[in-house]
Amino acid sequence: MSTAPDSAVRAFIEEHRADFLDDLMEWLRIPSVSADPARAADVRLSADWLAATLARTGFPVAEVWTPPVGEDGPGAPAVFAEWPSGDPDAPTVLVYGHHDVQPADREDGWRTEPFEPVIRDGRLHARGAADDKGQVFFHTLGVRAHLAATGRTAPAVNLKLLIEGEEESGSPNFPALIRERADRLACDAVIVSDTGMWSATTPTVCTGMRGLTDCQIDLYGPEQDIHSGSFGGAVPNPATEAARLAAALHDSDRRVAIPGFYDGVVELTDRERELFAELPFDTSDWLRTAHSRATLGEAGHTTLERIWARPTAEVNGISGGYRGPGGKTIVPSTAQLKLSFRLVAGMDAEKVQQAVRAWVAARLPAGIRHEITFWRATRPCLTPLDHPGLQSVVRAMGRAFGQKIRFTREGGSGPAADLQDVLDVPVLFLGISVPSDGWHAPNEKVELDLLMKGVETAAYLWADLAENGRALRTAPDASCP
The missing domain is CATH 3.40.630.10 (Zn peptidases)
Structure with a gap:
């Protein structure tokens, strides 16, 4: 040669x-x-x-x-x-x-x-x-x-x-x-x-x-918007349930709280963590590119580990009910939650989707109907x-x-x-x-x-x-x- x-x-x-x-x-x-x-x-x-x-x-x-x-x-x-x-x-x-x-x-x-x-x-x-x-x-x-x-x-x-x-x-x-x-x-x-x-x-x-899968969760409560004085506090509110799902997505250590989510994850080796640490990472410079005032994420991991080698779950959007000027005292009939999940080695997108479906179904009360639409599944x-x-x-x-x-x-x-x-x-x-x-x-x-x-x-x-x-x-x- x-x-x-x-x-x-x-x-x-x-x-x-x-x-x-x-x-x-x-x-x-x-x-x-x-x-x-x-x-x-x-x-x-x-x-x-x-x-x-x-x-x-x-x-x-x-x-x-x-x-x-x-x-x-x-x-x-x-x-x-x-x-x-x-x-x-x-x-x-x-x-x-x-x-x-x-x-x-x-x-x-x-x-x-x-x-x-x-x-x-x-x-x-x-x-x-x-x-x-x-x-x-x-x-x-x-x-x-x-x-x-x-x-x-x-x-x-x-x-x-x-x-x-x-x-x-x-x-x-x-x-x-x-x-x-x-x-x-x-x-x-x-x-x-x-x-x-x-x-x-x-x-x-x-x-x-990293891999990726993302979804929209549509929540349906009353058949139409109803008066919050006459019915609020006595029927399930889909906007409240969307907020509760979003709040339950992570535990106090910022780990994803969906059962089975971390199954199969290939953990970083000590050598890989050392190699990441060799890079001249400056938190202040990185925050400027992120247009953020602080870092936050899974406990026990550095910023680079979080964005390169750890799986994540993000709320991409949450909506429902009245969004016009002023107030409107209703229990809305629908709400939506958009989520994305970044996956790392050892994870399977279809298994993550199954875990998300089971988690959502287990957390919603009677009277709330839901549909989940997944868009992508990249390994x-x-x-x-x-x-x-x-x-x-x-x-x-x-x-x-x-x-x-x-x-x-x-x-x-x-x-x-x-x-x-x-x-x-x-x-x-x-x-x-x-x-x-x-x-x-x-x-x-x-x-x-x-x-x-x-x-x-x-x-x-x-x-x-x-x-x-x-x-x-x-x-x-x-x-x-």
Whole structure:
């Protein structure tokens, strides 16, 4: 296996940096907003542009896929590309990202037009610069640098790309697309380039994401709003019961009080807690980003542990009864409670849903009818620290950044678990975005120096994964526990 010399990789990247940025800015000019039906043609244009560019990069296969028709109609187009290694023992790696973007308008607070990229002070500003076109696109120059520096004519791994077109709309049709095309997507590992790092000076690798399930609980009491003087205190009030459910969701230690909720939870190891503690976390800075005046959560855990590695339950909304000006002395006929649950390794969304249903039914009095509607069920995703694929990512990043790579997790949820579930392979994360990049916010940007570090990391990664191909294929199951 030919390992790319660092100097050769960096020289190639620098030589082609300007053309790479010109191409990226051309792609960023396409307003591929998947949530806006009026932009459907732009999303398709974005997919076509990427497929053509990947073919020009050297991928012998570059196709635009339309997801199966779902409840809301056909999904947004995804791009699939494939470049076989030619080596019979080479592992197969699938890179995931997305080419759709969040809505953006000048009046939202952008200093410049969101779909007219601008380079200013070493930063590229545009919608999608970091989330996720920039992080997808660094793989195009990365694989070229890998080839140029090693003298290969094809990557050291069988390289596949799947770039989704509806991630910013919740990926409603993505699981069906994966199942339908599972044979084409078969691989030994997935690289997700839709995450970030702790900071520009503290490069990190994400090792997992939490799962998610959320619901609405509709409560029904009297057949209509009734007089609180004539009937209040003598009949069940659905708004009161919604409040009682919300108040009973946690115990005095801020643990979720639903029986069975923590069944199967994989607890943090001492080593993982030490690694979290190594990060330069500043509570005051974090509170500013949270727009909050204080931290609060499950007793016995730090803030990072709470948002990365502990399951949570949140009241997203509570409503019912009169909400107009002044007072109205009624017992309302209906109330609603919206809840979301973040899940960690070892938890099963369907079992959590069953536990929530049983808990609600046990707490409501006679005379209150209820209905529960669950919307999503996303599994958590976690890769063990000693997994050989993760170690390849760490080594490649370490070469690019020239310093120790630390570890994080993501508190949110994404489609990584769908890839892991259907393809039955580990998911590894490679992202170079930093919190200040402003995902989903006005003036989104990507740091150009970090973007080039992503290119360099990708250039080193494929040879490292190829050298560890057997270990990658025979490693213990790294799917979501």
